[in-house]
Amino acid sequence: MTASDAPIGVFDSGFGGLTVARALLDQLPNEDMIYLGDTARAPYGTKSIPEVREYALECLDYLAGTGVKALVIACNSASSAVLRDARERYDVPVVDVILPAARRAVRASRTGRIGLICTEATATSASYDDAMVAVPGVELITAPCPLFVEYVEAGITGGPELLEAARGYLLPLREAGIDTLILGCTHYPLLAGVISYVIGDDITLVSSAEECAKEVFATLTDAGLAHSEPRTPQLRFLTTGSPELFAGVGRRLMGGFVNQAEQVYTVAG
Numbered sequence: 094m095t096a097s098d099a100p101i102g103v104f105d106s107g108f109g110g111l112t113v114a115r116a117l118l119d120q121l122p123n124e125d126m127i128y129l130g131d132t133a134r135a136p137y138g139t140k141s142i143p144e145v146r147e148y149a150l151e152c153l154d155y156l157a158g159t160g161v162k163a164l165v166i167a168c169n170s171a172s173s174a175v176l177r178d179a180r181e182r183y184d185v186p187v188v189d190v191i192l193p194a195a196r197r198a199v200r201a202s203r204t205g206r207i208g209l210i211c212t213e214a215t216a217t218s219a220s221y222d223d224a225m226v227a228v229p230g231v232e233l234i235t236a237p238c239p240l241f242v243e244y245v246e247a248g249i250t251g252g253p254e255l256l257e258a259a260r261g262y263l264l265p266l267r268e269a270g271i272d273t274l275i276l277g278c279t280h281y282p283l284l285a286g287v288i289s290y291v292i293g294d295d296i297t298l299v300s301s302a303e304e305c306a307k308e309v310f311a312t313l314t315d316a317g318l319a320h321s322e323p324r325t326p327q328l329r330f331l332t333t334g335s336p337e338l339f340a341g342v343g344r345r346l347m348g349g350f351v352n353q354a355e356q357v358y359t360v361a362g
Contacts, residue, residue: 097318100125100327101309102161104152106145107135108246108339109280110167111347113190116306117165118328118350121313123320125327129156132334133360136242137170138212138278145174145214148360150182152333155357157183162318165309166190169211169277169301173218186312193304194275195224201297202273205230208266208296210238210288211277221277234269238262238278245280248345251287259284259291266292273297283346330354 101121103114107130114128131137131152137145149171153164163186166172166179172189179187198207209221216237225231240258249255266274274296276282282300289298313319332339336354343351 096162097320098125099160099162100127100329101163101165101313102126102153102156102159103128103165103167104149104156104171105130105168105279106137106148106171107132108342108346109242109278111343111351112279112282112300112302113165113167113305115347115350116302117309118326120306120310121319123322123324123326124313127156127159127161127329127331129331129357130333130339131360132332132339134333136212137168138214138239138242140170140214142174142214142218145170146178149175150178153179153183157185161185163188163309163313165305167279167302167305169220169279170214170218173215173220176220186316186318188305188309188312190279190301190305191220191277192224193308194277194299194301195221197304198273198275198299199225199228199231201299202231204270204272206232206234206269206271206273208269208271208274209233209235209277210241210262210266210274210281211235212242213237213239215277221275234266234271236262236266238281241284242278242280245283245346246342250284255284255287256291259287263288263291267296271296273299275299275301277301331357333358333360
């Protein structure tokens with residue numbers, strides 16, 4: 094098997110990274126993919142950075158051991174904790190969700206006032222602040238939205254309770270005068286309807302999932318690792334938790350994209 098024949102490895106704490114995997118398949122329809130969700134220890138967004146780092150590197154080590162040609166950290170919390178370590182640790186390209194989204198937001202903003210919605214772990218890490226620190230005239234206004242992940246994984250993408258929560262999180266950002274909003278958690282594209290409804294369609298939404306997929310496309314193309322010939326991709330979905338639960342939630346969130354899952358190993362945490 095040549096290097097280009099190897100699959101792409103995609104890692105997330107749970108289910109949100111499926112939005113990245115779906116975007117990858119849309120943009121790279123000939124690529125095999127192995128997705129690993131650490132659902133036994135999800136969510137990462139409420140955990141400490143050292144905990145997230147330990148768990149994420151364990152999962153990335155597993156994916157790297159399967160012989161993937163690239164690693165995609167499809168989780169903002171994990172990207173915040175391990176990106177630098179991962180790029181030194183593995184001999185394949187490593188793509189995260191933070192840097193591509195930050196670059197896109199800077200290009201999209203007209204005023205330099207950029208909003209970020211994310212988990213507590215991502216906010217605490219200040220990774221998006223670090224990604225933009227060298228850009229003059231940019232002000233990043235961050236709002237953690239902890240309930241959004243719970244709503245998505247419960248299959249709730251509308252209704253009065255979600256709208257109330259969204260208004261509480263988003264209206265202060267609008268009042269602060271942002272013109273661009275980063276969806277800094279890969280669950281959040283599944284709430285794009287309610288987010289756009291509350292924040293207003295005059296504010297540009299930047300999906301970290303979509304921008305990550307574009308970066309993977311460019312990385313594989315530049316490295317000569319992309320498949321150019323049409324083929325039927327092989328998709329594997331792995332989980333550290335219950336495969337039945339993963340497949341059920343995956344189908345509810347992503348339709349027919351997830352059909353079944355395998356448990357790869359059990360964890361103590």
